[in-house]
Amino acid sequence: MTFLEFNIQFPNEQSIIDYFVAVRFPKQPCCIHCGSVKVYRKRGVSQCRFFHCNDCKTEFSIFHGTIFYNSQTDLRKWFFALNTILLAKKGISALQLQREIGCTYKTVWRMLNLIRKAMGNEENRQLFEAIVEIDETYVGGKPKRKNKHIDNKANKRGRGTSKIPVIGVKNRTTKGVYAKIALPNKEGKKLTGKQLLNILLECCKPDTTVMTDEFRSYGILDRKDTQFQRFVINHKENYVNGFIHTNGIEGFWSLFKRGFYGTYHKMSLKHMQNYLYEFCFRQNNLYNDEDLFELLVKQCVAA
Template sequence: MEKRYKEISFFDFQKQYKTQEDCEKKLFEIRWPQGFVCPVCGHQKYYLISGRKLYQCVSCKHQTSLTAGTVMHRSRTPLLFWFWTIYLVSTDKRGISALGLSKKLGLSYWKAWTMLHKIRRAMGDRDSTYQLAGIVEIDDAFFGTSQKAKSKRSKRGRGTSKTVVLVEVSLYDNAVGFAKMTVVGSKVDSETIDQVIKADIKGVQTVKTDGLPAYAVVSKSGHTHQQEIVKGKNAHEVLKWTHMLISNAKSFLLGTFHRMGKKHLQSYLDEFCYRFNRRKWESQLFDRLITACTISRAICFAELTQ
């Protein structure tokens, strides 16, 4: 049965989640909507070890916590802070920076940074389960910021550090559907395109691209390929929606985060796409995102920084 997400306003959020206990109740409902089920043996009766906040199965004695296996696993940050962070991320289309979050909630910068990246990982995990259908536009774009040349001997003055991103968006009767953005490195080749479309496009669809020779692999993959050579200012007309998404994504990144390296670019793009893909359900975004954070796999700080 498909989960029905609830709408929540700012004042409703404040009323419903005043305490740690309120947040624990919500997580319990998400993890076990029909009542507790032991993750090991499936038994439904348990004891609550209140001092350690653990649920112990009556049958096999396995102990589990509310946050076990979630992005909040082993976090020492109170759930109330997690809930506020998830609410702030889900309700502001501009996103929130680690510095901004640390100031709002009185957290250290690195604690705020870690929480935000764990939430972005949940966003990416959630969208990775969906595939594109209908007419699919694909285009590539360079993301990056200018930087000073590393060598003082360089005569080029200022150079650029750019990363290539493959952007895909589905269309139904000229209405925008779902979008995906994938960091692919320093160039686009046919092998990379083939891997991305096999992962992201469902079955056989109509795919629109520009005239880049590497896109010839689209038809070899069995899709109907509409390829058109784009000249200068006509690009936004031929691939209208991918160009709109690229422009909006760059404004989102530069406006809120100012600059980021290639290492974490994918996670910021995952956040942008997650919010864009749910633009029709803005009032449900908190409920959707808290659910995504609960069912997404646990990830530690070392994995985020390696």
């Protein structure tokens, strides 16, 4: 929603509390401890975010188990941050948001990190089917120079060890993306066949057709017991061979990297997955007609 719409819908903290209760308990409020519906909302400005349960005789905050729980930050600032991150196609930096809402840098950074985590908290993720593309890349280090297209290709699995390997799978039909950072295994090996296979198993139905490039580790997909059907595009020869290519997922990487180099400058390994969640959320909801603000607020529960 636009800034104006935001101000109309959420003029004050009370409006946010009412909105949140309606989103969290779409049917009727119930106790988060015992499930009873014999709950009533407490009155008064300072108390209205609490329910009392008549069955288990406890009191609970409507924000219990959400990213807003225990936060001292004004709820309007939280909601403003949620809306801003939804609008920012290439992501938003903590510094930029800090200028807009005026908390400390540390607070804003923490809020954004929690929101990103919530963006990965998809409730009913559908497994991919039909045709998917898988590709891995390295993110981090210094921004690439002008001829980055060439650099990227030459350097694709570059030994730049400070960079973080990430694996992504893109569904050709829905355009949805599933992406994860890939830490080296116990033997210190990166991007092993098993690792790549596990990512596919997490996000795809069996019998899915998988487009890969010639990277050796994808050879594991040629094994009968993996149940995937693999097509290989050899990038040393060409980039597209009929329907065999991995351009979709590579496009996602360039979007992600533009966001990374342009907005965030550096992402630590520890938080990289949350940035991936953020970009996947945007990508996965490009064609979603639902109210994305409401969807994201729902995902803030138990993130």
